[in-house]
Amino acid sequence: MENIYHYLLGVSPKIKDPNYYELLGIEENTQEIAKIEESYRGQIQKLQKFGNNPKYKETILFLKGELRKACHTLSNSTLRIEYDLVLSEEKVEILEKEIQLLYIKGNLHPLEIQYIQGRSREMKISPVRVEKILRSKTKIIPPKGTEGENFWRSQRREEISILFLLISLAFLSIGTYYYFSKSQNLEKRLQMMETRISSKQPKDLPFVSKEKEIHDASSSSLEKNAVALPKNLSEMIYIPEGEFIMGSEKGSEDEQPMRKIHLDAYYIKRYEVTNQEYQEFIKATQHSIPYLPKKEAEPFNWDPLNKTAPEGKAEYPVVLVTWADAMEYCKWLSSRLQKNVSLPTEAQWEKAARGEKAFFYPWGSVQNGSKEYYANFAAGNTRDKDGFPDLAKVGSFPHGASPYGCMDMAGNVSEWCLDSYDKFAYQEIPSMNPLVTKEEASWPWKVLRGGSWHDSEFYLRTTHRNTARYDQNDIRWGFRYVILIK
Incomplete structure (x- = not known):
């Protein structure tokens, strides 16, 4: 078998x-x-x-x-200790059966004792435990000399040390459990903190997070320690190494559970990639143009003859690009800049959007019901209440900037991420630089983040996850990129 x-x-x-x-x-x-x-x-x-x-x-x-x-x-330290105890008992049962097979007329030969000693070390059963088993089941003929007489005694100090370690871990686990069981839900505490901060802001001004103020004051010092960027990429934003909260207990099932994630430092583009920037890529590589043969896509389709973007839309985000198109753009830009350019992972995108305070929206919270002025989206079942019937020029909603200063991370266009989509990814991803990868041939679904001009408020949340095939394009989908430092 x-x-x-x-x-x-x-x-x-x-x-x-x-x-x-x-x-x-x-x-x-x-x-x-x-x-x-x-x-x-x-x-x-x-x-x-x-x-x-x-x-x-x-x-x-x-x-x-x-x-x-x-x-x-x-x-989990508590579960691990319990499991180790059960595992130890199972091993003892196996060793007892082997001892019974070696048992002859109530005696064990010194060579058989040496075999049992080796098996106990291999199975990581304590010498004291093995001694008790042997003395309870057999008459032992110990090896001659000092080595035989001190066979068990010499290793008891190690057994006592291990016992004290297990007791210490047990008390530590109990204390940790007691602390967290008395604490409020993590997301509730974060939102309470956010509410206290936002309540101190003047009511006639847009919400500006404390984290953004700190970042603006220290961004120059942060960038001194980061890699040098080309002059034409001065709009890149430095995201420092550290932890943030990923996911939401109030969102959809695929946003749970909330996880504390650690990311290495990286740069992310302040704005979404524009038609003008994508035009350079088309011109240099002769890549296929953004195009979709549908009536609703006509205002967004590029000119097939001249391979140019719609007139007057140079500073608007490029749409009708597939995940594969965006990856090709990053590959081309990597070669051009001699930097490691990539689509952001879901974790990189979410940290740049919500910061380290787990904000519900990039700007932190909604004030005075004026959410339509923070992002380009379908507010109140209409698409022009924010002044734009569809796409807006990048950076048109400065009040909606993320804590780090990233623009349009809610609304305008949904943005491709590097990850393959997995509904239960948050249950399995590592806590350090997570990335979900699957072969496109067997699993074609990729992740989109941020909501678009066509979507309702629900899709603007920093934790919302959407998905589409890697080879599909749409009038709502675009992208931005990151530059990796390590």
């Missing part, structure tokens, strides 16, 4: 029923969450190689569930 753990996950062929550590391919008693999550991602990627084989469809679903349980259990 085929060993699915070995064939699909690379577990040792000798292991027929792996424990959680063996399933993830890590050492027992591993406590580093980053290492556990990294191993989990690696095992999931192994399974994806067999995704197109119908023979393993149900098996892969089963293994993904087992890997998810393993990662969840070992990443």
Whole structure:
């Protein structure tokens, strides 16, 4: 019978029923969450190689569930301690059976004791525990000499140290659980903080977050420590390394759970890519023009003969570009600038949009019901209440800037992200620089963020996720890019 753990996950062929550590391919008693999550991602990627084989469809679903349980259990200190205790008892039962097989006339030979000693080290069972098992079941003939007499005694200090460590971890876990059980919901506390800040703003002025003020005051010093940018990219915004809250408990199912994510520093474009900028790409590469043979797309279609954008729309965001088109643009710009240019990951996009305070909208909150002046969207079932029946020139809504100063991250055009779309991604993504990748041939769905001029207020939220095929285009979709530092 085929060993699915070995064939699909690379577990040792000798292991027929792996424990959680063996399933993830890590050492027992591993406590580093980053290492556990990294191993989990690696095992999931192994399974994806067999995704197109119908023979393993149900098996892969089963293994993904087992890997998810393993990662969840070992990443939680309390659950890990409980699991380690159960695992230890299971190993003891296995060792007891082996001892029974070696038991002859109530005695064990010194060579058999040495074998049991080696097995106990291999199974990581404490020497004291093994000694108790042997003394309760057999009459031991110890090895001769000092080594035999001190066989168990020499290792008891290590056993006591491990016991104290487990007790300390248990108390730490109980204290942590008590603290968080008494705390308010994270998002509620963040919104209360946001409300206190916004209440101090003058009512006749647009909302300006405290975080944005801090960023504006320190952006020059931040950029001194960042990589130098070409002069024609002075509009790039530096996003410093650090943590932020990703997701929302109040949003759709695919926005949950809320996660604390750490990102390396990067630059993101202040505005969406414009027709004028995309025109340079078309001219240099002879790439296909943005075009869709539908009546509603006629005002946005480029001239097929001259390969030019609609007249008078040079500073408007380019639309009718697919995810694949946007990737080609980034590839071309990378070569031109000799920089690592890419579409933003979902995490990079969301951090740039909401900052480190988990804002509901890029500007923080809605004041005086005047949300139509913060973004270009379909307000109150009409598309021209904000002054624009469809697209607006980039940067037309300065009051809607994000905490870092990014424009139009709510409304105008929905923006392509680098990630493949996965409804349950937030349950599995790592806490460090997450990116969901799947082969386009087997999974064509990519992520769009930010809402558009055609969408209602609900889609303007910084956490809202949308999806479309990588080879589709639309009058509502555009993009911006990031420049990676590392």
